Structure formats: structure tokens, C-alpha cells
Amino acid sequence: MKKLFALALLVGLGATQANDPMLRVRQFRQAHEHELLTEFEQLVAIPNVAADTANLRRTALFVQGMMQRRGISARLLAAPTPGVPPVVFGEVRTPGATRTVIFYAHYDGQPVNPAQWREGLQPFQPQLATGPLDRGGQLAARPAAGQPLNPDWRLYARSASDDKAGVMAILAGYQALAASKLKAKVNVKFFFEGEEERGSPHLGEILARHKALLASDLWVICDGPVHQSGRKQVVFGARGDVNMSLKVYGPRRPLHSGHYGNWAPNPALALARLLASMTDSTGRVRVAGFYDDVTPLSAAEKTALAQVPNLDETIRQELGFARSYGTGQSLVELLNQPSLNINGMQSANVGAQAANVIPTVASAVLDLRLVLGNDAQRQVQKVVRHIERQGYHVVAAEPTAAERTQYPLLVRVNAEKGENAQRTRLDLPIARQVVAAVQTTTPDRIVQLPSMGGTLPLGVFERELGAHTVTVPVANYDNNQHAENENIRLGNLWDGIETMAAIMLMK
Amino acid sequence: MKKLFALALLVGLGATQANDPMLRVRQFRQAHEHELLTEFEQLVAIPNVAADTANLRRTALFVQGMMQRRGISARLLAAPTPGVPPVVFGEVRTPGATRTVIFYAHYDGQPVNPAQWREGLQPFQPQLATGPLDRGGQLAARPAAGQPLNPDWRLYARSASDDKAGVMAILAGYQALAASKLKAKVNVKFFFEGEEERGSPHLGEILARHKALLASDLWVICDGPVHQSGRKQVVFGARGDVNMSLKVYGPRRPLHSGHYGNWAPNPALALARLLASMTDSTGRVRVAGFYDDVTPLSAAEKTALAQVPNLDETIRQELGFARSYGTGQSLVELLNQPSLNINGMQSANVGAQAANVIPTVASAVLDLRLVLGNDAQRQVQKVVRHIERQGYHVVAAEPTAAERTQYPLLVRVNAEKGENAQRTRLDLPIARQVVAAVQTTTPDRIVQLPSMGGTLPLGVFERELGAHTVTVPVANYDNNQHAENENIRLGNLWDGIETMAAIMLMK
Structure with a gap:
């Protein structure tokens, strides 16, 4: 024994x-x-x-x-x-x-971008540490x-x-x-x-x-x-989750930033302004109606949430940032709200490949997380309406030459079907x-x-x-x-x- | 004859x-x-x-x-x-x-990014068309x-x-x-x-x-x-011209946008807000003092400018955009003002490599064009002060772990020496x-x-x-x-x- x-x-x-x-x-x-x-x-x-x-x-x-x-x-x-x-x-x-x-x-x-894997790692070459x-x-x-x-x-x-x-x-x-x-x-x-x-x-x-x-x-x-x-x-x-891609258009070909800078519109700047309009500094989404159709948590669910150990401060320290989003809510509370995240953003090049150009396009991928009550396509439509309210003409495919010369603010928006939230x-x-x-x-x-x-x-x-x-x-x-x-x-x-x-x- | x-x-x-x-x-x-x-x-x-x-x-x-x-x-x-x-x-x-x-x-x-060359062209394989x-x-x-x-x-x-x-x-x-x-x-x-x-x-x-x-x-x-x-x-x-690079910091490692989205701060969003603060929708730079020390054009220079053929409308049509920056000025007039251009912008990935993450960093390269009277480093300092006024702590090298957990808005700014404008x-x-x-x-x-x-x-x-x-x-x-x-x-x-x-x- x-x-x-x-x-x-x-x-x-x-x-x-x-x-x-x-x-x-x-x-x-x-x-x-x-x-x-x-x-x-x-x-x-x-x-x-x-x-x-x-x-x-x-x-x-x-x-x-x-x-x-x-x-x-x-x-x-x-x-x-x-x-x-x-x-x-x-x-x-x-x-x-x-x-x-x-x-x-x-x-x-x-998806993987092997160039981003660090310490010599490769996505499909398993390595112990x-x-x-x-x-x-x-x-x-x-x-x-x-x-x-x-x-x-x-x-x-x-x-x-x-x-x-x-x-x-x-x-x-x-x-x-x-x-x-x-x-x-x-x-x-x-x-x-x-x-x-x-x-x-x-x-x-x-x-x-x-x-x-x-x-x-x-x-x-x-x-x-x-x-x-x-x-x-x-x-x-x-x-739930639904991804959206945004692509903002500038001049049809990349321009020398000296010979045209100040005159030809810069799509990276336009995209930055558009994305900035979507949230405030606490991460709160400013898209109209974004939080409207959330099904409240039940009493049992609230009780369960209250019993989840709160390690937020430890995690924040480990992740190395100074302030989380929100106005005092815990991680689990915020995860029970819909979110709008920028998964990625790109226009021309940074680093060693950066050149003095006005880019032709600027792109971002958004990720909308959904909670019970949200519908993926309804949430997408709220964001699309927000974009339109910023003065944009929204298209779903590559714009024609006529559209590009007609609309000062032109964005291609594509959304996936998405997946709604579920709770047992x-x-x-x-x-x-x-x-x-x-x-x-x-x-x-x-x-x-x-x-x-x-x-x-x-x-x-x-x-x-x-x-x-x-x-x-x-x-x-x-x-x-x-x-x-x-x-x-x-x-x-x-x-x-x-x-x-x-x-x-x-x- | x-x-x-x-x-x-x-x-x-x-x-x-x-x-x-x-x-x-x-x-x-x-x-x-x-x-x-x-x-x-x-x-x-x-x-x-x-x-x-x-x-x-x-x-x-x-x-x-x-x-x-x-x-x-x-x-x-x-x-x-x-x-x-x-x-x-x-x-x-x-x-x-x-x-x-x-x-x-x-x-x-x-610099070249061969992947961006179109129609099968390569930067160093000359090709007639x-x-x-x-x-x-x-x-x-x-x-x-x-x-x-x-x-x-x-x-x-x-x-x-x-x-x-x-x-x-x-x-x-x-x-x-x-x-x-x-x-x-x-x-x-x-x-x-x-x-x-x-x-x-x-x-x-x-x-x-x-x-x-x-x-x-x-x-x-x-x-x-x-x-x-x-x-x-x-x-x-x-x-003249001086380039600046900006790098905004988020969590120390990339996070799943579902498990942390709404709570961990997104550096792409922060960068978008920062860049958006720098200009208005007409391209006018909102950095305090940006246009202050411009030497006015001489009478002879103004006369010469007035004689430059104005093809702005033709060029705009050819470049395929609807509205140039400014409030009615011509291309040559705007080129006689200092400018702030986004050369490139990147955070994580877009397109096929996009993943549902909160990125760790977001970067942009700016290009400040200078006119007579501007000084490259003085112009850079105006932008740095603007960034600080948005609440940022500015560092010149990779931030330490302590800096990352201390400053909610943290940006690395590096500027080149730059070249001032000149006129004969x-x-x-x-x-x-x-x-x-x-x-x-x-x-x-x-x-x-x-x-x-x-x-x-x-x-x-x-x-x-x-x-x-x-x-x-x-x-x-x-x-x-x-x-x-x-x-x-x-x-x-x-x-x-x-x-x-x-x-x-x-x-």
C-alpha cells in the first residue's frame, strides 16, 4: 500500500x-x-x-x-x-x-506566413523546446x-x-x-x-x-x-465570428510621393481614418447599433462567470502591455460582448522594402466576434452602413475605372458567411x-x-x-x-x- | 536642299x-x-x-x-x-x-519587392513593351x-x-x-x-x-x-525629404482574436487612430506648426508657376481617382508646400495569409517632403510632439519589457537625417x-x-x-x-x- x-x-x-x-x-x-x-x-x-x-x-x-x-x-x-x-x-x-x-x-x-516564424522555426517542421x-x-x-x-x-x-x-x-x-x-x-x-x-x-x-x-x-x-x-x-x-475584408483605392498606379504628395489621395491615410472611426480609445465599437441585439446572460451564467478565477493582471503582465480595453471590466466579461478586431492591415511596404510612394490600395481584414443574439450578416451590415456614413461608396468587387474616377471615397468590402454564437x-x-x-x-x-x-x-x-x-x-x-x-x-x-x-x- | x-x-x-x-x-x-x-x-x-x-x-x-x-x-x-x-x-x-x-x-x-511587379515583369530583367x-x-x-x-x-x-x-x-x-x-x-x-x-x-x-x-x-x-x-x-x-518609421506595440505575442479580442489592445487600431490624427480629409496636415516656417515664393517664382501648363484634370482622369487633395489648389501649388505621406503601413497579414489574431505590432513609414524654410529635423520634431500630444510615450529603440507594461500608448519612432529643400x-x-x-x-x-x-x-x-x-x-x-x-x-x-x-x- x-x-x-x-x-x-x-x-x-x-x-x-x-x-x-x-x-x-x-x-x-x-x-x-x-x-x-x-x-x-x-x-x-x-x-x-x-x-x-x-x-x-x-x-x-x-x-x-x-x-x-x-x-x-x-x-x-x-x-x-x-x-x-x-x-x-x-x-x-x-x-x-x-x-x-x-x-x-x-x-x-x-494560414501560415513562414517568414514570420521566429527562432528558425518553420510551421510544418515540429520542434521541441x-x-x-x-x-x-x-x-x-x-x-x-x-x-x-x-x-x-x-x-x-x-x-x-x-x-x-x-x-x-x-x-x-x-x-x-x-x-x-x-x-x-x-x-x-x-x-x-x-x-x-x-x-x-x-x-x-x-x-x-x-x-x-x-x-x-x-x-x-x-x-x-x-x-x-x-x-x-x-x-x-x-x-460567433465573421471576417470582413476592406480595400480602399488610391491612384491607379503607384506614384512618386515627391512629385504627387499633397495632391494625389493616399489610400493608406483614408483607410487609417476609416478604421479609426470604428472604435474609441477603450476599444468600444462606435458602429451604430453594434451592441444592440445582445441576449443578456442568465442568472446561472452570471454566477458561473463570477466564479472564474481572475488572472487578468498576471496575463496582462505576461503579455507585456500596460492597459487592457474596456472601462474596468474583466477579460471574461468583455469576451461576452461582440468585438471588432483588426486582424491585419497593409498598404505598400514597410521596413527594407519601403519606398517613397503613394500606394495604390490599402487593405484591412476585420474580425467581428458575435455573442448570442447577434447575427453575422446583420453585424456585417451595421459595419457597412457605418462605412457608408463616413462618405464611402461601397462595392463588392474590383471597382471599374468609372467608379474609381467617380467616388472620392471608394472601398471594396467582402464578408464571409460567418458563424453565429451558441450557448448550451x-x-x-x-x-x-x-x-x-x-x-x-x-x-x-x-x-x-x-x-x-x-x-x-x-x-x-x-x-x-x-x-x-x-x-x-x-x-x-x-x-x-x-x-x-x-x-x-x-x-x-x-x-x-x-x-x-x-x-x-x-x- | x-x-x-x-x-x-x-x-x-x-x-x-x-x-x-x-x-x-x-x-x-x-x-x-x-x-x-x-x-x-x-x-x-x-x-x-x-x-x-x-x-x-x-x-x-x-x-x-x-x-x-x-x-x-x-x-x-x-x-x-x-x-x-x-x-x-x-x-x-x-x-x-x-x-x-x-x-x-x-x-x-x-528598393524592390519583386512580388509586386505585375505582368510577369522582374525588376532586373529589362523588358520592352x-x-x-x-x-x-x-x-x-x-x-x-x-x-x-x-x-x-x-x-x-x-x-x-x-x-x-x-x-x-x-x-x-x-x-x-x-x-x-x-x-x-x-x-x-x-x-x-x-x-x-x-x-x-x-x-x-x-x-x-x-x-x-x-x-x-x-x-x-x-x-x-x-x-x-x-x-x-x-x-x-x-x-526636401525626410523619412520616419513608426512602430506601435500591442501584446508581446500574437493573440487569438476570439480569446482576447475586446480586452487585449490592438496595435493596428492604435496606429490607425494615430495616423488619422495627422491629417484631415483634404490631406491638410494637422500637426501643429507644420506649415509655419515656409519661405514664401518670390514674385518671379509665382509668375513661373502661373505659366506651367495645368494638366491636373487629365492626370487625375488617367490616374483614376475622383478628387485630389487640397481645397482647389493646382498640383504645382500643392507641391510647393510641405507634405506628409504614408509610404507604407503593415500589421500582421491581409489576404490569403490573414489569420484571426491580435497583432503584436503595427508599423508605418512616413515621408515628409519639405520646402524652403523647413528643416528636416525640426519637421520631424513637430510630428514627434504631435504623437506625444496623442498620449504616446515615444522611444527610439525597441522598448524594454518594463516600458511595454508601463505605457498604454507606446511607439518607436526613428527618423532619417533627411535632406532640406533647395532653390536656385x-x-x-x-x-x-x-x-x-x-x-x-x-x-x-x-x-x-x-x-x-x-x-x-x-x-x-x-x-x-x-x-x-x-x-x-x-x-x-x-x-x-x-x-x-x-x-x-x-x-x-x-x-x-x-x-x-x-x-x-x-x-
């Missing part, structure tokens, strides 16, 4: 019996962490950006292979629209189980097989967190149960999507086509980061069981969040299938998700395996 | 005698235009951006070779500072001449040797106009005189600089070191475009003789401009040598100078040869 007790202390789990299923899951992982990491490195080494359809398909086939190696019968579900990256689907029935849980993750990743590279971590070779891996080490690569970590945690969680002769208590289905970072434009038609196959009591969405405190989270919803009720019984299951994996009280700040294609499950969703993330919060130098903390990947296994075992 | 008269009509020169020197210069060019074009293509094929020191040196050596082939003894003048691209200098003494004219051009070019590619011109192979070249054709390459055309016009002008047994009336010196596009930071020390060698009565600066009407110009001054008196006798000489090459009344909108390193000649300057440009105005798809109209290169030869022959 003494030895087992010591082991339990060592693993910090609070499990005091050798047959504690979570302890057995952990022991399996510890015994196989090198193999799991090798497989994960192979997974993240396959490029998975939307534009690279051939490699997206390779990624899907690799995921199918991962499932087959684990004894899961896996297949690709094609969308009715040709050319769409397939869903990788699998199913394991549990004799006697009355409920079915579908585990969702996505295998596609955000002894910690976060921007806070003292160093690139490092993997310890020899048999040596334990330090859970604070990071693996750097596009999608290491978002969301190949989700794919890995779900499949390794299932594998750990099977290898430990632990039986899932529910029927388990697996659903890995390939278009999430594009806003899941064909997910609805895939769900509609495979309605019977996808019958379930709950979707568990494994995506996003755990709480900044390191505590595990169960998240009941997500903000905090008191939904099966969701309460997920909370309880995740709580078995950790002595720390888990965080219950009414909505994450990020976006997941949650509404479509409700619309197409009438299904419920909860989100159970695994990544570290400081993962550079969506940006250069994306990474996963190994400990988060290992914890994620336990989390997913616990949900499969939920009562 | 009849035959000669017909030839004179054919060349459109108004010259009615076979011994008209300008006619002989033209006949020389017509007989050798294929060879001249071949040599010019070789010249522009050598990369000449500041960062590429090896190729800049190759360019200098090629220019030296061009001079030697024309019997001009040529040498490289090194700056006292090591590593500076050399000046290529040459001299031809004219027996009996009492005056010396130095012809200046520069062989370096503006039947006209401007943005208005119906087509890429074309050169006609067979012996076939005349259409003067409306263009040659596309970096520095085809700015300013290798100047180098070529000066040397071919001299060559045409020598081959036609025409004697220059003045001592001729040649001075080809290699750092003009960087703001000529070492020109002063080169002039100071070689003061005796560079003694002259006048510098003729061959750079910039002729008037938009196609008329030749003599320009008596240039605006319109009634300077030797300048009047240049005007008269250029007028002999064309029946069209030439334009006399008190100042060009662009910048040349003119002040340094006065400071270091007490020298006078006039500028005699050759390039077409629609040359995409400083930008992608730079080009020269062949007819402008040919006209430039005659212009330079005429000045060497001036009475």
Missing part, C-alpha cells in the same frame, strides 16, 4: 488505488509517451492550410490511419459539394450503453527513448494546439482505455473536420447527409485552450455529467465557462441535428494559436488524454 | 540646315539606337538596391566602363567612410573653355537591328527612369557630340552617385574630400520626370543659359519650375562647394518611379540625349 500511495502522490492525482481508472490511463501514457509524441510529430508535420488541398487530404488519411491502428473502423465522409476536405469518422459501440457521445476535433489549421521560447525556453532535442518527457516542454508547429492536439487527445484517450482494459460507458463516435478554420462552410451539408450515422446525445468539442490558471475547463458555448444551458443533465467526469481527473476545481471568446461551429449541430454540445479544451492558453510559433505544452497534451478518457467513462 | 528639308521635317526638329548640331546629334542616335538600347539594357539588368552592395559596385564598374568606351578618363571616388558605394567621376577638358559644368546622375535605385502596360501596351520583342525603334515603346526595369536614364542620356549625349565632331563649349565633368535613394548620406564627405576636382560653375542634375504635358523642363530646386534663383545667368540651350532642342516652350515635388541632394552642393545647381530631367512622368513596373519611354531617353548634348554646347 505504501508504495502505491507514494506513486499516487508522485503523479499528483489524488487517486489512492491502483485500479483508479485515471491512474491506469496515466500509467499507459507514461509508458508510451515517446511513441505518442512521435505519432503526433508526424501528424503536425503534414501541412494543413485551406489552400493546400493535397496536403489536407494527406492529413485526413493520416488521421484515418491513426484510428485504424487503434482498432477503430474509420471512414471518410465526403460533402455533397465536390472538393471539400472530408470528415474522418469512426465509431465504437459499447454493449449495453444507452447513450452516445461524439468527440469532435478539426485537423485543418490557420524546453519551455516557451519567448520566456527563456530553448530549442532542444528529444530525450532518449525511455527517459521521461518534461511536461513543461513545448512542441512548436502549426496546429500543434489548434487543433491537432484535440485529434491526438481524443484518439490517445480512447487507446489508453482500450489498452488498460477499461470499457467506455457510452457509445463513442469520432468526427474530425477539415474546414473549421475556414468557418466550416460545408459542415451543415455533411451533417445533413449523414444524419442517422451522427445520432448522439452530446457532441464533445475538443478545441481551444484551458483556463489561463492551468485549470481544466468545460465551456458551454462560443462566440448550464443545467443540461448530460452536460453536468461531463463536468463531473472531467472533475475526476484533477483535484483543482474546474472552470465552467458560459462561453469561450473564440469561435466554434456549434450552431450548425443544433440546426442540422438538434444536438447539444459542450466544449472541453486541452491546449495551454499561451499557445500562439492562429499565429506564428504556435505550440502545445506537452503536459497539456497528456492531461487532455486523461480528460477525454474520463468523459468516455462518464457515468 | 529639298531632301534635307524633308529630313528636317521628318525629325520634327524645326532645324533646316544639315549642320544644325542638334540634327547631327539626332542622326547619330538614330544610326546607333540599337547599340545604345543594348548597352542600356545591360546597365539596368544589374541590381542596384542599397542592400545589395556587391551589385551596386558592379553597377559602378559598368558605368566606368561606359565612360571608358567613350574615351572619357573615368575613376571611382571613394567616400572617407568605408563601404560606401563609390562615385564614378570623369572629366573632359575643352581647350579655351572658361566655364565648367558637372553633369550629375545616380546609378542606385529604390509597345506602350504603357496599364494602358494597352503589350510585352514585345525588340525589332530586328536596322529597324527603327518606336519612341512610344517602353523599357521596363528598376531604375530604367530613376536614374540610369540620367546616366545614359549624359554619356550618350557626350558621345553624340564627339562622334559628330561637335566640340563642347564648356569643360565637362561627370559625377554618378550611388546612394541617392538612401538620401545621399555620404555625399557631403565625398564632395568635401574632392573639392578641387569638383570645381565648377554649375551642376546639371539629370533626374526626375519631364512635365506631364511631355514638354521639357528646367527645374530650379527640389523639395530663376535669374542666375548660367541657369538662364541652360534654359536657352534646352530650348534649342524643341519648338515647344519649355517649362521652368521653381521647384520639383521630388527630392534631390541639392543643398549639399551649396553647403560643401558653394555651387549652383539646376535640374534637367529626361524621364516620362508616367514612369512608375520608386514603385513596381518602373519604365522609361524610349522617346524620352532619345530626347534626353539631345538635351544633355545641347547643354554641353551652350553658349
